[in-house]
Amino acid sequence: MVILEAKNIVKRFGGVTALSDGNIVCREGKITGLLGTNGSGKSTISKIITGVYLPDSGTITYYGQQVSFRNPIEAKKAGIIMAFQNLSLIPDLTVWQNVVLSFEKTKKGFLDNQSAKKITKELIDSFVEGFDIERKVVQLNSSEKQIVEIVKAISEEPKLLILDEPTAALEQAQAQALFKYMKKLAAQGTSIIFTSHRMNEIMEVCDDIVVFNNGHNVGSVDFEVDGRNQKEIVKMITGDIHTEDISHTRTENTKDIQLEIKNLQYENILHDIQFSVKKGEVLGIGGLQGQGQTELMLALAGNYKTLQAEVHLNKEKIRLNTPANTIRKGIFLVPGDRQTEGLMMKESIYHNMLMPKFALKRQPFFIPEKKYRKECEEIVKLLSIKTDSIDTKADNLSGGNQQKIVVGKWLPFDIKVLLLSDPAKGVDIGAKRDMYQFILKLAREKDISVILYASDNDELVRYCDNVLIMYEGSIVKRLSGDAINNVNITAASLNLTKEEEVEKDECKEH
Template sequence: MSTVPVVEAHQVCKRYGATVALDHADLTVLPGQTHALVGRNGAGKSTLVSVLTGLTGPDSGTVLFGGEPAPRAADRDAWRARVACVYQKSTIIPDLSVAENLFLNRQETRGGLLRWSAVRRAAEELLDRWSVAVDVRRPAGELSVEQRQFVEIARSLSFGARFVILDEPTAQLDGAAITRLFEHIAELQRQGVTFLFISHHLQEVYDICDTVTVYRDARHVLTAPVADLPRAGLVAAMTGEDTGSAAEARTTSARRGAPPVLRVRDLSLDPVYAGVSFDVAPGEIVGLAGAGGSGKTEVAETVVGLRKADAGTVHIGDRRIRPGDVPAALAAGVGFVPEDRHHQGFVPEMSIADNATMTVMDRLGPGIFVRSAERDRLAGTMITRLAVKTPGPELPVSALSGGNQQKVVLARALAGDPRLLVLITPTAGVDVRSKEFLLGKIAEAAEAGTAVLIASDELDDLRLCDRLVVLTHGRPATEFPAGWQDREVVAAMEGVDLDA
């Protein structure tokens, strides 16, 4: 087997405005390997994948395939012949058959007419070559997540690529499907296919990979054989600490002995999460921690009624909230900061005043009528409370910076003086000063007696919590009281036993 690397990235840099996405990053993948690329959110993994697949050009640095320079950005056929990426979100078109998906825009024709028998025969030969047992006539929408991934891998190999990037391939698979996927990867590896494996679940690195590369803060930190790298060493490379820094314990104002504000019992939503139970007391901040695909976000969205669980109960105070009932959750006293402020958190062209008060419209006037003076008074109070930088409440939210937009989203959540505040990655995409300010306001709400639930994988968010419930593959894995160490929590989120 050739020893020339399948792909090499040398000193690759990429900036987006003031954000450094890659800082002189390196990667070398040898033929026949299954090579892991790991790192915390924001480490630079996704940007590197964009560079390696030709979707993004580096500002500086070089990319080589088999020792030769990467193709021109416009030469998509040349890129497909060198590298393929199977993303977590499927690119299979559900309304087309498996055969049509495999040879979309490449179907054999005669006299301008499609030769469907030839397309199906070619599809069968392709799937047989790569050991994929799927009926090519079947509508792709009927395939399981696992089968769609196998079809996407076979399609990528049909272009000639023998280097495949797998981006979070296990995020939507159950244990049995993960085992079959790993067996399939091992078989393809024996046939000369090389994989770059990206996963939030570090145990999978030890299950399937030969070599691991760690990125942290947009930089290459470490490349080592998996067999030679203890789990504790891998987590330390990701977090930048040898022994883990203890999270500072917050002086909690949780009212001991008081009935919980939130009670979640045996909550399940197949196949996303199962058997989730926890309480949040008045004045307590509880974190739902977990990597991508852990189910933490979906559990939080279920609590506020955005998702409908298959089983289990959610009580807020003495009210049992009907599954999937957002108005009932709001009426019970929930304030909510969603994961994506741009699509879920505010209406961009509406004013700050309208956005900040839309959850308390019933207080601003009779029926559908709003007393504008009352709205502006309440909005002014929230603008002052959240220190939103604006010339006035009439300014559209779209005109604000990211940090100030997130302050408006938090203002809306707090406007109704909620009993329970549910926040999903509340400081995502904001600058350091805004992050500190937002976390301080969340702590103030808890000190005033509000129960707080934070779903996040950001350690800065989680350090605010009195305790953490860690989810792995949709199930509660462990719980940490305040005073936990970064490496312990990261290892639990990634599914790694530090003592193994």
């Protein structure tokens, strides 16, 4: 039974057409994968269905009736709920207060807080045990916030649940718990739209898929009828059958050491970190999420004034005491959370690329506008950033194009070390491939050292010359050459003493 059908949806933002022919059908009790490259219109059509945006034209039919939700409240009342990738939580409220916000239950004229806490606790325990629902959201890490966002959506008992990149911030066990719950909801008759850039997740949990490309619906596949052909699906998404990221040839690097770190300590988070990275080398940082990887990247970028470390850059002793100082020394950070750490979302592409220049010691009295605009246009072209103008605001661009700006704003500088903190999170297959191709080429040709933290082990395997594994704030393993594989990374991430233990477990499963 079809419960919702969106037909010929058109949506424009200024001069940018986000959707030109958006179509999607949702059936009762089915999990529909919504796929496409960044900027293809996936998030836009989801937000139109839930009343965040109004379409410029097109129709939405819900349970046989044509509807036009003017805001998310109207959509919620009709049973359509969305868990947002960029979160809709209130930082200063507790977990349980966020979950029940806007549909609080009362008892004898008073808010029934005990009931609200019970509901929240039961749902969250489905994803992770021992979660303190009295904590404020501002105190949570990214995966915990995402869990709260999902639980908030589920708690409202939706008829149609839309999950926009829900696993981007989740650990593997949390993602598996989500898939189990999604299947449970589907069995109870709930329809689900699931957006993910991870093909293995789509193959595992979806009943059918819809593929968007450049604002159009370019095809759909019913797995029960047509089977699960991953190559064909990826070809639909990118228009290119050669969709796997480029193979990375690891060769012995005989170049000089560019950055050397000794005895790095930060409060009770990072302990005795020691490593070096050569010119032109891509050094991976792996491990389970929350083991200090993000803090290490921030430390190397100069974010912690109380950091203790002995640091040499090209044999010169330096201090990682402020971001401005590290920028001047040639160390640059591409953060994973582009919207809160990497960009000024309400500013233009040009202004985002211009601002880092003000970290330099010397600035011209008058900004050479013509020179800087030409430089910005050249970077936009070099990185294939999809935009009509460099004056387009960052929040009008897709996630992949936003991330390209975060990389691009450092290109005019003399880069010695490029820090990539989970840069491909929430970036589609094609954009991810293009970004890494560019960065690898840049590293080899310019003798730039790249330090890449990736929560996806496949990125470490494909792109890194060496990989360091972190556990509880320390480096516990270094992998090189053929030892860089999923089995060894997983074993080291769990701090196992024998990598064979993981291999044996996998053999048992098969």
